[in-house]
Amino acid sequence: MSKPHQPLSSDPPLQRPAQPVQSSDYSVDQNPHKGNRGLARAWHAGINSLSGLRYAVLEESAFRQELTLVVILTPCAFLLPVSVVERILLLGTLLVVLMVELLNSSVEAAIDRISLERHSLSKRAKDFGSAAVMLALVLCGGTWIAIAGPHVMRWLRALAG
Template sequence: MPKPHPELPSDPPLQRPPQAVQSADYSIEQNPHKANRGLTRAWHAAINSLSGLRYAVLEESAFRQELTLVAILAPWAFLLPVDVVERILLLGTLLVVLIVELLNSSVEAAIDRISLERHSLSKRAKDFGSAAVMLALVLCGGTWVAIAGPHVVRWVRTLAG
């Protein structure tokens, strides 16, 4: 019989404001981060994205490890005699690993900002992110074995004589 979950404090029921865009406490005009539109917004988004990638490279060892994996495998995606869809799958799964790792790192940073003390819900959130990265790596590995594997086996047999 499964062990019952410990009781968690219940939150008050969610109530939507009459208008989703504006409530008594908040309007989009109050948010200085929402003032940019068009090309200015795109420019600032690009700067923020590059900043996020820079933080990931400088501060996240797991991201650096996965980036090394991408640097090693990406050229092989172009050297393998595969069709365009297979090449997109090989490269796409590498990008999925990086994307999921960035999302995992953002969850960890948000949890750490809230509190550095150990808490079961913080652990659970971080474990979910870690599991997501693991599943992305399994997807990537399976895709590479299925698509590149037969070509590698053929090359090894040819070299072995």
């Protein structure tokens, strides 16, 4: 017979609230951060998004490295004689890397906000984010090798021959 599931940390189990929370118990008006609607909300979301990108460029070295990759490879995607769908795949995988890096950085920031103390669950959350970035990079690299690789090899053979 198998052992019952044991928690990975010494944290106490989560306590359920005495009363179930109903979705009608909360409204948009109760959250001060949800006050904007329509175009005002879109405007503020855009400002926040630009702020996040600015912070990532200024403070996150991994994001800067990946952004450098995007800046170098984007013109290459337009120079390659590929179909529109292939070009979208090349550019899309570059954007996926940036998006996953931003999500990873947000997980790391949230974990560090909670506590800088070493904890196995904090490490696990950060490792999961790092693994997600690695998988996005593998997807990007594989896509570029599959689509751009034959063209680059043909150009190299033409230069050598």
